[in-house]
Amino acid sequence: MQAIAVVSKKTEWLKAIPGIEVVEARAYLTEDRYSDLAGIRVFNLCRSYKYQTSGYYVSLLAQARGAKPLPAVSTIQDLKNQAIIRNYTEELDELIQSSLKSLQSDEFTLSIYFGHNMAAKYEKLCGRLFRLFPSPFLRIQFWNKNDRWLIRSISPVPAGEVPEDHRDFALQKTVEFFSRKRFQGRRAVPRYDLAILHNPDEVNPPSDSVALQRFQKAAEDLKFYVEMITREDYGRLSQFDALFIRETTAVNHHTYRFARRALGEGLVVIDDPLSILRCTNKVYLAELLNRYKILTPRTVIAHRGNLKDLPKELGFPAILKQPDSSFSQGVVKVTDPDSLARAADEILNRSDLFIAQEFLPTEFDWRVGILNRKVLYVCKYFMARGHWQVMNKDEAGTQDYGDVECIPVEKAPEEVVRTALKAANLIGDGLYGVDLKFQDRAYIIEINDNPSIDGDCEDEILGAKLYQIIMEDILRRVQLRAQGKHSYQMEGW
Known part of the structure; x- marks a missing residue:
């Protein structure tokens, strides 16, 4: 059984739906055979949804039983x-x-x-x-x-x-x-519902269409029902068991609201809101890494009061980063006091703090992909041709990327892998991409939630296995949640 419709009385005009069991509200609320139907969809067509009526309790108890009611209690409340x-x-x-x-x-x-x-x-x-x-x-x-x-x-x-x-x-x-196929027939194996949030119009999405298709296939092989959703589907989150975000995240953004709402609805979420909050702010990361004595390039949390000290602290060239910078955007290299003053003033018009860092030139950055405190893949992200960053965007908006080379985890420098894992573990047990530079020692550049996973790129070594591992971990978390256990790191008070 995949779905049932609950009505106040079968004698009403809506008394029979082909292929779907129609149940009276009293039976659904009181009979034991309905209390064990976890995972099904419960379409609440009762006479009233007012507080503490039987219609209200149909949605409330359906959610408590692990079913997916429509409307959800959160929708009923939102509409007030x-x-x-x-x-x-x-x-x-x-x-x-x-x-x-x-x-x-x-x-x-x-x-x-x-x-x-x-x-x-x-x-x-x-x-x-x-x-x-x-x-x-x-x-x-x-x-x-x-x-x-x-x-x-x-x-x-x-x-x-x-x-x-x-x-x-x-x-x-x-x-x-x-009459949709999704609601007809019986499932041989309990199946969960996975939403993959993406933005078809995003210029630099974390996963291209090839990778999204591979994620979907890997999930379907595990008996997930998979739906690609967009920001317009915010109100439908309660219909799913898990949310996998494959759109670039930010705190002041709908992706963060999706993560918060999904967590509140009891979904498994990658990226979870705490990881988004921690990873998307470079000031937070700088303070965190300093606290735990993890090696980074020399770093100063800059503000209007200490700008004059930056040349002495860092020398030139130096790197200035907006707190919420990503994809090489909001990151500038300054080469003298004048360029430092101009760039700093521009950033400080948007944020009271920013990151200033010494410049460590390297041929490539290391990217270490991590999930659930285990290393998934290791790549070399080479600098764009004639540029000091992985991506170069000219005045016309044309983007040029450096090459990507994946290597087996066991062949990567041990210090790079160990340092990346130590840094990611400070954030949580989600999916992260840790960027490092290596000059005799491994230096953490940043920790990213929502890391890039593109077809025939980060999956070069593992192939389909990479997508399978990620989907298996989401399934593991969903099953833990179904058992009443936490599947993610809780924020302490």
């Missing part, structure tokens, strides 16, 4: 908060205006049944809203203020409140939704 609705729907403003511009009235109600409306012209808007606020039936109330359409409220619609003249259409869309 106007600030959350505004935050989620900001990016839909252009679509809302274009979809409703022909309306003459000052108010409009849009009914959505599994992502569809009876009027085809609202199809795109309905689909986007359904993904943000996944609930079988939704009602959105709009109002026009100063020639702009605004959302007044969004509410889940219980089956008992579907207007009579909408019921045939609502039933049709319900049957179509459940």
Whole structure:
């Protein structure tokens, strides 16, 4: 059994769905045979979702039983908060205006049944809203203020409140939704649901399309149901068991919000929010590595009060890094006091602190990939041709990358591997890419969450095995979570 639909009474208009068991709420809440159905999807079509009604408890207990309710309790609660609705729907403003511009009235109600409306012209808007606020039936109330359409409220619609003249259409869309192969038949092996967050339009994604396909195949081989999601699917996170982020992360960014929301919904998350928080700020990393006496190039946490001391501390050339720099962006080389002053002033306009570091020229950087405190792969990232960084971006925006050479872990310098592992273990037990330089000794440059894994690049040595190892670890974490155990490092107080 992959899914059930729960209704208040079978005698209501929505009493039978082909291929799906329809259960009355009282039976679902009280009969033992439903309490052990972990992992299934529970579509809550009850008469009401009000607090402490049977409809509310269907979603609440489904989640407690390890099932995936639609709507989730978090969705029901989110729809009561106007600030959350505004935050989620900001990016839909252009679509809302274009979809409703022909309306003459000052108010409009849009009914959505599994992502569809009876009027085809609202199809795109309905689909986007359904993904943000996944609930079988939704009602959105709009109002026009100063020639702009605004959302007044969004509410889940219980089956008992579907207007009579909408019921045939609502039933049709319900049957179509459940006729998908995903919800039919029986699973021979318990299977979990994995969401892979990616951005198809990202210029420098952490994984290219080849690697994403290999991740998906490796997960499906382990009986995961895999879905590639985007930022528009934020509201659907409760439908999954695990979230694997393959979009460049940042704290002030939707990727961090995804990680936080997923963790709160009980999902396994890579990259977890604590790793994102720690890895994406170079100031934090500098302080952490210094505290644990891990070797780095000479480093100063710089601010307006100590700029004059940097030439004496570091000499020239020196490297200045924005705290949230990535992909060689936000990292500059300064060669004299004037260039130092200009670059520092530009960074300090955005951040009160930044990193200043001595320049260690090398032919290549070492990249050590680590998962669950074990080394996965080791690569040499060579500098771009005629440049001091791995990636060179000219004024026209053209990017030039240095070569990548992977080597077997056992053939890498022992000190490089040992130092990388020691540094990554300070962050957690997630997936990390540690960058080092080697000049007689190994120097940590930075620790990255969300490391690059591209097809025929980082997987050069392990091939398909690399993707299998990562997916097996996610499966291990999901199974631990199902047993009520933590599958990630908790932040101490």
